[in-house]
Amino acid sequence: MVGPRYKAPSVPAAPAFKEANPDADSGENAEWQAATPQDQIPRGDWWTLFHDESLNALELQVASANQTLKAADANLRAARANLHVQNANKYPTLGINPFLGGERDSANEPYFNSALTNNGEGDLVLPLQLNYEVDLWGSVRRNIAAAREESQATAADRQSILLSLQAELATDYFELHAADAQQKLLNDTVAQYAEAVRITNNRFLGGVAVKSDVTQAQTQLHDAKVQASDIAIARAQFEHAIAILIGKPPASFSLPPSPLPLTDNPPVIPPGIPSQLLERRPDIAAAERRTAAANEQIGIARAAYFPTLNIGATAGQESTSFASLFETSSFIYALGPTIGETFFDGGRRRSLSEQARASYDSITANYRQTVLTAYQQVEDNLVALHVLSHEQQQQREATTSAQESERIFNNRYVGGVDTYLQVITAQTSALNNERNDIDILRRRMDASVLLIKVLGGGWDHTQLPAQ
Numbered sequence: 001m002v003g004p005r006y007k008a009p010s011v012p013a014a015p016a017f018k019e020a021n022p023d024a025d026s027g028e029n030a031e032w033q034a035a036t037p038q039d040q041i042p043r044g045d046w047w048t049l050f051h052d053e054s055l056n057a058l059e060l061q062v063a064s065a066n067q068t069l070k071a072a073d074a075n076l077r078a079a080r081a082n083l084h085v086q087n088a089n090k091y092p093t094l095g096i097n098p099f100l101g102g103e104r105d106s107a108n109e110p111y112f113n114s115a116l117t118n119n120g121e122g123d124l125v126l127p128l129q130l131n132y133e134v135d136l137w138g139s140v141r142r143n144i145a146a147a148r149e150e151s152q153a154t155a156a157d158r159q160s161i162l163l164s165l166q167a168e169l170a171t172d173y174f175e176l177h178a179a180d181a182q183q184k185l186l187n188d189t190v191a192q193y194a195e196a197v198r199i200t201n202n203r204f205l206g207g208v209a210v211k212s213d214v215t216q217a218q219t220q221l222h223d224a225k226v227q228a229s230d231i232a233i234a235r236a237q238f239e240h241a242i243a244i245l246i247g248k249p250p251a252s253f254s255l256p257p258s259p260l261p262l263t264d265n266p267p268v269i270p271p272g273i274p275s276q277l278l279e280r281r282p283d284i285a286a287a288e289r290r291t292a293a294a295n296e297q298i299g300i301a302r303a304a305y306f307p308t309l310n311i312g313a314t315a316g317q318e319s320t321s322f323a324s325l326f327e328t329s330s331f332i333y334a335l336g337p338t339i340g341e342t343f344f345d346g347g348r349r350r351s352l353s354e355q356a357r358a359s360y361d362s363i364t365a366n367y368r369q370t371v372l373t374a375y376q377q378v379e380d381n382l383v384a385l386h387v388l389s390h391e392q393q394q395q396r397e398a399t400t401s402a403q404e405s406e407r408i409f410n411n412r413y414v415g416g417v418d419t420y421l422q423v424i425t426a427q428t429s430a431l432n433n434e435r436n437d438i439d440i441l442r443r444r445m446d447a448s449v450l451l452i453k454v455l456g457g458g459w460d461h462t463q464l465p466a467q
Contacts, residue, residue, distance in 0.1 A: 001137065001138025001141060001142065001299060002137045002138060002299060002302045002303050002305075002306065003138065003142065003295075003296075003298050003299020003300070003301075003302040003303065004295060004298055004299065006292050006295040006296070008288060008291070008292075009288075009291060009364045009367060009368060011278070011367070011368050011371040011372075012368070012371075012372065013274050013275050013371075013375075014274050014375070015273070015274070016273060016274065017271055017273075017274060017378060017379060017382060018379055018382075019379050019382035019383040019386055044458055045059070045060075046166075046452050046457050046458050047059045047166065047170055049267040049269075049452075050170070050266070050267065050445075050448075052173075054173075054255070054258070055170060055173050058169060058173065058242065058246060059166055059169060059170070061246040061247070062162070062165050062166055062169055062245060062246060063162060064247075065246050065247030065248070066165055066245060066246065066247050067247060068161060068165065069158070069161055069162055069165060072157060072158040072161045072162075073158065075154055075157070075158070076151070076154045076155055076157075076158050079147075079150055079151040079153075079154035079155075080151050082147050082150070082151070083144070083147040083148055083150075083151045085147070086140075086143045086144045086146075086147040087144055087147075089133070089140045089143065089144070090135070090140060090141075090144070091132075092130050092131060092132035092311075093130070093131050093132070094128070094129070094130050095128075095129055096126070096127065096128055096129070096316075097127055097129055098125065098126050098127070099123065099124070099125040099127075100123075100124050100125075101122070101123060102120055102121065102122040102123070103120060103121055103122075103123075104119070104120030104121070105120075121320075122320050122321075123318065123320065124318065124319050124320060124321065124322065124325055125316065125317070125318045125332075126316045126317045126318070126325065127314050127315065127316035127317075127318075127332070128314070128315050128316050129312075129313070129314050130311075130312065130313040130314070131310065131311075131312050131313075132310065132311045132312075133308065133309070133310050133311075134309040134310070134311065136306065136307070136308070136309055137302075137303035137306045138299060138303060139299075139300050139303035139304075142296040142297075142299045142300045142303070143296070143300060145292075145293075145296050146293040146296035146297060146300070149289045149290070149292045149293040149296070150289070150290070150293050151465070152285075152286075152289045152464045152465060153285075153286040153287075153289035153290045153293070154286075155464060155465050156282040156283070156285040156286035156289065156464060157282070157283075157286050159282040159459055159463070160281075160282040160283045160286065163282065163453055163456070163457045163459065164453070165245055166453075166457065167449050167450065167452070167453035167457070168241075168245060169242060169245045169246070170449045171446050171449050171450070172238045172241045172242050172245070173238075173242060174260065174442060174445040174446060174449070175234075175238045175442060175446070176235060176238035176239055176242065176255065177258050177259060177260040178260045178438055178439070178441070178442035178445075179231055179234050179235035179238065180235065180257045180258055180259040180260065181259035181260045181261075181262070181438045182231050182435060182438055183228065183231045183232070183235065183257070183259075184257075184259045185431075185434055185435065185438065186224060186227050186228035186231060187228055189224045189228075189431055190221065190224045190225055190228055193217065193220050193221040193224050193427070194221055196217045196220070196221070196423075196427075197214070197217040197218055197221050199414075200213045200214045200216075200217040200420060201214050201217075208416070209420070212420075213419075213420040216420050216421065216424055217420065217424075220424055220427060220428075224431070239253070239254065239255055242255070260438065260441060260442065260445070262437055262438065262441060264441065264445075265444075266385075266444050266445050266447070266448035267448060268385075268448075269448065269451050269452055269455060271378055271382065271451070271455055272455075274375055274378075277371065277374045277375065277378065277455070277456070278371065278461070279456075279460045279461045279462075280455055280456030280459060280460055280461075281370075281374050281454075281455075281456045281459075282456065282459050283370055283374075284367075284370055284371055284374060285461045285464060287363075287366060287367040287370040287371075288367055289464070290363050290366075290367070291360070291363050291364050291367045294356070294359050294360040294363040294364070295360055297356040297359065297360070298353070298356045298357055298360055300356070301349070301352045301353040301355075301356040302353060304342075304349045304352065304353075305349055306341075307339050307340060307341040308339070308340045308341070309337060309338070309339050310337065310338045310339075310340070311336075311337050311338075312334070312335075312336065312337075312338065313333070313334065313335045314332070314333060314334040314335075315331075315332070315333040315334075316331075316332055316333075317330045317331060317332065318330055318332045374454060377450075377454040378451065378454050378455065381447050381450050381451040381454060382451065384443070384447040385444065385447045385448065385451065388440055388443055388444045388447060389444070391440055392437075392440045392441065392444065395433065395436050395437050395440050396437060398433050398436075399430070399433040399434055399436070399437050402426070402429045402430040402432075402433040402434075403430050403433075403434075405426045405429065405430070406423075406426040406427055406429070406430040408426075409422045409423045409425075409426040410423050410426070
């Protein structure tokens, strides 16, 4: 076999991830412990880590009903079929090409011998033909290897698409239930503000409060109603997105409201060490397999510089009539090799070789960039989880303070000490903080899903098909 042997390209890798454990406070807990894919990353149904039966049921429908995944399945079948096509080139072709016909020469054609009888002639041939190209320089073997590597890359593509769809569904699911939590909060706020309007109106009718207190309370109520109505748009859109992901029209799918509990905490997923991403990520596996396939193309281009050897054979019967077709004297055969070599092609082979090497360099660079992007994505989600974990604690303290301030200012207003403007300011602050509580939890859940996704979701390179 001519051409270079494949060696997986080297990739830059750090000894450990930069960002700290999301649950770390300081000191010994600040660093991740080294892990191995066999015992740390989630396997298979990774979404079960969230302990949500409704999510579990939805995720199982993605693999069986999603149309994008079905298209990926068809691409994989086509890649495997192409591998079988290339494998067939290892073997000779054997076929039959029967002929029955007649021919008469024109008496007016050049150099025709008019002395000969010109009644025409007939022929009946029943040949068995064999053709075989000897793989002297490894071109056939390299084509088979390239097809196998592309098939493996397509299988990894399929897994990458499945992982993306599963992660997208989980993200949409938590976004939807975060919208439910916002909806519940705003509905409760509307009820609270309606009660405030009643109280201020009674105080105004009793001569204790001014008309502006009533209008301010009404403005606050209407603003809360607008926010409560607006949440329904996002909620519906996430529900529609989930329906499409599981292969259903939005009109035939619905999820009952279920607010995301503020007491929930996302699971912590140990990322292990950076080099394990080369095993865990299906997109990295696909990029590496395509690098190997590009290396095969260099060998194929190199083989074009050398002679080709074809062996052909024909055997069969030939006669002028069916009666004598199978007689021993009607047997025919032809056998012999054909050697071919191109001496001049205007630089075509040299250009194809340069093209193959340039393609290999490009695909190798894409592979390295895929690895670097994977490291970035893990670090991004680690820092998001780490910061959001502390941010949620800070936000809950801020929410508690805001709620207490609202209670105090409301009592002071009822006691005639403060104006209603201070009550409104405290209510607005409390509502904003309560909404931030929900939003930070939503972001933590999303970051956990994305961390699982960028770690490969429990997949590893050993799952690539051998053929």
